[in-house]
Amino acid sequence: NAGVTQTPKFRVLKTGQSMTLLCAQDMNHEYMYWYRQDPGMGLRLIHYSVGEGTTAKGEVPDGYNVSRLKKQNFLLGLESAAPSQTSVYFCASRFPGDFYEQYFGPGTRLTVT
Amino acid sequence: AQTVTQSQPEMSVQEAETVTLSCTYDTSESDYYLFWYKQPPSRQMILVIRQEAYKQQNATENRFSVNFQKAAKSFSLKISDSQLGDAAMYFCAYKGTGTASKLTFGTGTRLQVTL
Numbered sequence: 001n002a003g004v005t006q007t008p009k010f011r012v013l014k015t016g017q018s019m020t021l022l023c024a025q026d027m028n029h030e031y032m033y034w035y036r037q038d039p040g041m042g043l044r045l046i047h048y049s050v051g052e053g054t055t056a057k058g059e060v061p062d063g064y065n066v067s068r069l070k071k072q073n074f075l076l077g078l079e080s081a082a083p084s085q086t087s088v089y090f091c092a093s094r095f096p097g098d099f100y101e102q103y104f105g106p107g108t109r110l111t112v113t
Numbered sequence: 114a115q116t117v118t119q120s121q122p123e124m125s126v127q128e129a130e131t132v133t134l135s136c137t138y139d140t141s142e143s144d145y146y147l148f149w150y151k152q153p154p155s156r157q158m159i160l161v162i163r164q165e166a167y168k169q170q171n172a173t174e175n176r177f178s179v180n181f182q183k184a185a186k187s188f189s190l191k192i193s194d195s196q197l198g199d200a201a202m203y204f205c206a207y208k209g210t211g212t213a214s215k216l217t218f219g220t221g222t223r224l225q226v227t228l
Contacts, residue, residue, distance in 0.1 A: 033215070042117075042204055042218035043158075058215065090158065098146065098210045104158035 002026055004105035006091050012111045013081045021076040021108050023091030029103070030096045032074040033058075034066060036087040037107070043090060049074055050096075081112045115140045117207050119219035126195045127227050133180075134190045134222045136205030145209045147181065147188045148216070152202040161203070164188065192224075200226045 007022045023032065030051050035043040045058030049068040063085060065077045074093075078085060088109050092102040116139045126132035138147070149161040164172045164181050171179050176196075180189045192199055205219040 040122075040220055042220045043216070044218070045215050048215065088156065092158075092216075098208070098214065101148070101160050101163065102216060107156040 004091055004093055004103050006089075006105040006108050008108060009106065010109050012113065013078075014113055015082060017081050018077070018079050019081065019110075020078075021089055021091075021110075023074040023076070023093075023105060024072055025091075025093040025103070026072060027093065027103065028071070029093035030071070031094050032068065033092040033102065034064070034074065034076045035090045035092065036060065037090060038087050046076065046089075081110075083112045086110060086112045115142075115145075115207050115209065115217045117205050117217050117219035119205055119222050121222045122220075123223045123225070125225040125227060126192070126199075128195055128197060130195055131191060131193045132195055132224065134192075134203050134205075134224065136188045136190070136219055138186050138188065138205070138207050140186070140207065140209070142209050145207060147179075148206040148208065149177070149179070149188075149190045150204045150206060150218075151199075152204065152221075153198075153200070158204075162190065195226050197226050197228075200224055 004025045033048040034046040037043045047066040049055045052071045055066045067075045088107045090107050091105040094100045094102045118137045145166045147164045151159045151161050162174045176193045178191045202221045204221045206216045
């Protein structure tokens with residue numbers, strides 16, 4: 001049981017390049033989330049999904065797109081990377097229901113030069 | 114919108130001593146959940162403790178306990194018998210109720226543990 005995994009762990013992009021971050025979970029969780037973590041700002045929600053084929057915007061969605069084609073995967077895309085997107089990105093997942101906690105992946109450190 | 118405030122950017126505690134990390138939040142909801150997460154240098158987010166707002170009893174998990182003051186909207190974390198492995202960033206987080214209710218995080222407190 002791997003839990004929540006993220007690919008890649010590190011990446012350096014040039015401004016204007018595109019990339020996709022992959023989040024995978026093997027816990028059969030319905031809900032999945034993408035956060036970014038910047039120094040002094042805690043984690044902020046980018047996008048989330050309540051099930052296969054559904055996505056919704058979070059607090060800071062601009063410049064990102066997401067897709068949830070399979071229940072176990074949640075992809076975060078950057079179409080044209082900007083230096084302001086330099087951050088650590090975390091994926092999380094959980095079961096529906098208020099009681100259930102979120103399980104986090106190990107994070108992806110992205111640097112945009 | 115809910116906000117979570119951690120007013121202590123850094124704290125230090127000696128090994129075996131007790132330390133309290135502060136957190137306040139703002140919400141108009143009556144039912145919600147509060148969490149403390151630990152983030153060690155590995156970056157992994159680890160759930161330390163959880164409190165349901167409808168429960169009056171403060172949550173405890175081994176050396177970790179909370180002081181939940183609902184009227185004051187305060188949720189502090191007490192770490193007893195501090196250990197070197199407790200050194201980390203600690204984040205307070207709020208979650209409301211309802212479909213896909215999301216976590217709102219504070220800015221974190223960096224805890225140092227000294228010998």
